[in-house]
Amino acid sequence: MELFIIFFSAAVVNNFVLTYFLGICPFIGVSNKISSAFSMGLATTFVMTITAIVTWLIYHLILVEFHLEFLEYVSFILVIASLVQFVEMFIKKISQPLYRALGIFLPLITTNCAILGLALFIVLKDYSFIEGIFYGVGAGAGFTLAITIMAGIREELDIADVPKPFQGAPITLIIAGILALAFMGFSGMISG
Amino acid sequence: MSSKPSLSNEFVKGLWENNPIFKQVLGTCPTLAVTVSAINGIAMALATTFVLVFSSLIVSLVRKLIPTQVRIASYILIIATFVTIVDLVMKAQFPELSKSLGPYIPLIVVNCIILGRQEAFASKNSPFRSVIDALGMGSGFLLALFVLGSLREIFGSGTILGLQVMPNFYEPWLIMILPAGAFLTLGLLMGLSNFYVTHKKKIEKENIIQEYLKIKAT
Amino acid sequence: MKLVIHMLATLTLIGIISGALLSEVSNWAEPKIIANRKAETERAIFVVQQDAKSYKKIDSTDFELFEVFDANNNSLGYALPYEGNGFQGKIRIIVGLNKNINNLLGLEVLEQLETPGLGAKVAETAFTKQFKNLLLTPEIVAVKGVTPSNPNEIEAITGATISSKAIVRIINDGIKRLKAIQKSGEQN
Numbered sequence: 001m002e003l004f005i006i007f008f009s010a011a012v013v014n015n016f017v018l019t020y021f022l023g024i025c026p027f028i029g030v031s032n033k034i035s036s037a038f039s040m041g042l043a044t045t046f047v048m049t050i051t052a053i054v055t056w057l058i059y060h061l062i063l064v065e066f067h068l069e070f071l072e073y074v075s076f077i078l079v080i081a082s083l084v085q086f087v088e089m090f091i092k093k094i095s096q097p098l099y100r101a102l103g104i105f106l107p108l109i110t111t112n113c114a115i116l117g118l119a120l121f122i123v124l125k126d127y128s129f130i131e132g133i134f135y136g137v138g139a140g141a142g143f144t145l146a147i148t149i150m151a152g153i154r155e156e157l158d159i160a161d162v163p164k165p166f167q168g169a170p171i172t173l174i175i176a177g178i179l180a181l182a183f184m185g186f187s188g189m190i191s192g
Numbered sequence: 193m194s195s196k197p198s199l200s201n202e203f204v205k206g207l208w209e210n211n212p213i214f215k216q217v218l219g220t221c222p223t224l225a226v227t228v229s230a231i232n233g234i235a236m237a238l239a240t241t242f243v244l245v246f247s248s249l250i251v252s253l254v255r256k257l258i259p260t261q262v263r264i265a266s267y268i269l270i271i272a273t274f275v276t277i278v279d280l281v282m283k284a285q286f287p288e289l290s291k292s293l294g295p296y297i298p299l300i301v302v303n304c305i306i307l308g309r310q311e312a313f314a315s316k317n318s319p320f321r322s323v324i325d326a327l328g329m330g331s332g333f334l335l336a337l338f339v340l341g342s343l344r345e346i347f348g349s350g351t352i353l354g355l356q357v358m359p360n361f362y363e364p365w366l367i368m369i370l371p372a373g374a375f376l377t378l379g380l381l382m383g384l385s386n387f388y389v390t391h392k393k394k395i396e397k398e399n400i401i402q403e404y405l406k407i408k409a410t
Numbered sequence: 411m412k413l414v415i416h417m418l419a420t421l422t423l424i425g426i427i428s429g430a431l432l433s434e435v436s437n438w439a440e441p442k443i444i445a446n447r448k449a450e451t452e453r454a455i456f457v458v459q460q461d462a463k464s465y466k467k468i469d470s471t472d473f474e475l476f477e478v479f480d481a482n483n484n485s486l487g488y489a490l491p492y493e494g495n496g497f498q499g500k501i502r503i504i505v506g507l508n509k510n511i512n513n514l515l516g517l518e519v520l521e522q523l524e525t526p527g528l529g530a531k532v533a534e535t536a537f538t539k540q541f542k543n544l545l546l547t548p549e550i551v552a553v554k555g556v557t558p559s560n561p562n563e564i565e566a567i568t569g570a571t572i573s574s575k576a577i578v579r580i581i582n583d584g585i586k587r588l589k590a591i592q593k594s595g596e597q598n
């Protein structure tokens with residue numbers, strides 16, 4: 001039950017994009033089409049889950065053990081960058097169709113602040129190993145949800161008459177604001 | 193461009209023409225997250241500028257020694273080092289500020305502005321020029337964060353830099369300090385700045401036509 | 411091959427320099443950070459225990475606990491820092507307790523990451539002053555939408571019920587733990 005709450009809270013109530021503003025760059029950049037947005041979401045979820053596992057192990061087994069907490073940021077970002085590279089090579093080897101679907105999004109993920117944010121939050125919230133994994137999957141699911149909804153709205157928006165100066169990033173931000181308001185409605189669903 | 197742009201140009205371009213937030217739409221995460229108040233915005237921008245300037249300097253100094261294949265990894269390492277320094281110094285000297293910016297200080301590492309400037313500028317230019325460029329981009333970032341933070345603080349809390357500016361009967365709009373308010377304000381500001389730019393261009397164009405007609409008439 | 415060595419050498423070198431630099435900075439900053447934290451706890455102790463003149467850390471517990479004294483060195487009770495999860499992240503608080511641990515003397519919120527404008531209001535005096543002279547038996551209860559009628563009740567902040575309840579839960583948890591230790595201490 002506790003684990004379900006962690007998952008649900010990361011995915012919906014404290015959605016990474018809409019309440020922590022993490023991963024805004026891809027959220028604005030890759031939300032033109034539902035199909036690519038969904039693929040981006042899946043790729044991010046995949047990397048987030050692995051990141052949650054690896055950074056937890058590194059932090060607790062190496063950094064805390066040897067009193068090297070000050071290397072937290074440096075080691076996390078290095079791990080994430082190499083992880084993304086590794087995942088890219090791995091997917092390319094095992095499945096060509098999957099690589100074609102996700103491939104171009106993977107390099108972008110390194111600079112997606114949601115990934116580093118996830119690693120930092122897991123340390124900050126003092127999650128156990130299992131809790132951390134659930135948090136990572138939840139955060140990824142939340143990112144996928146937000147970016148797919150946004151893409152759905154933007155596909156409709158193509159036929160709407162948006163004032164010219166507001167086309168592109170500005171209208172996307174305004175819609176994100178309204179989405180953030182809507183997502184606040186979920187906050188009553190977990191209590192404590 | 194035949195010759196290199198002047199140094200002052202290198203600085204000014206970051207303020208408006210190439211403003212990282214309004215024009216390049218980079219580094220939006222920290223922009224939205226910390227601009228609950230003007231002072232938070234300023235602190236975030238200063239921390240980011242510090243990292244940007246020193247990373248640019250170092251990257252530019254060692255730009256010829258780093259093999260291209262590992263340049264991104266090297267840049268990230270350098271950036272992360274300076275971010276950790278900023279984080280530790282802030283925790284030690286300005287605990288209050290460090291608390292209110294919370295986990296967004298470490299996220300400077302993945303602020304696309306910084307990595308973007310290393311890749312686009314510092315890796316190709318002299319150290320001095322890179323520092324000027326970094327200062328310009330930092331100032332543009334500061335400007336954007338200050339404007340956004342002030343607006344949200346004025347409407348959301350009725351104060352600016354902690355001083356009350358709105359009359360007592362003013363009921364603060366809570367939405368402005370909520371996440372939704374951040375998105376809405378930045379969206380509107382970006383739209384308005386686009387509007388201003390297109391409007392200005394239109395006027396310039398009309399002026400040229402007028403001038404041309406005048407010359408033709410005489 | 412030469413390139414690979416060059417690549418590895420570059421990264422290793424940057425890594426070593428970065429590590430050395432950071433360990434220097436960290437050595438300088440760490441005592442200051444600890445001192446800051448200590449100064450803040452000290453300030454908070456005197457807020458939650460207003461008659462206090464001095465305090466002493468109790469070492470026999472496995473969590474932080476301070477005994478506080480008045481000008482004549484008579485024990486006034488305890489100051490107990492405690493932490494738990496709020497709506498968005500960890501909340502750290504400190505409470506002042508009387509000697510019998512049945513009365514709450516004051517509350518300060520030391521750290522919180524709640525939503526600005528909503529949950530973050532739990533750190534403001536308008537909320538924390540409700541905790542002054544609050545009865546601790548059976549335990550603190552947060553009520554919603556009505557004015558508290560019992561001496562062990564406080565009113566939750568509208569729009570921030572979860573954060574308000576989190577604070578109450580953290581206090582209750584902390585006191586439960588303190589009482590458990592006191593009981594086992596008496597038996598020994």
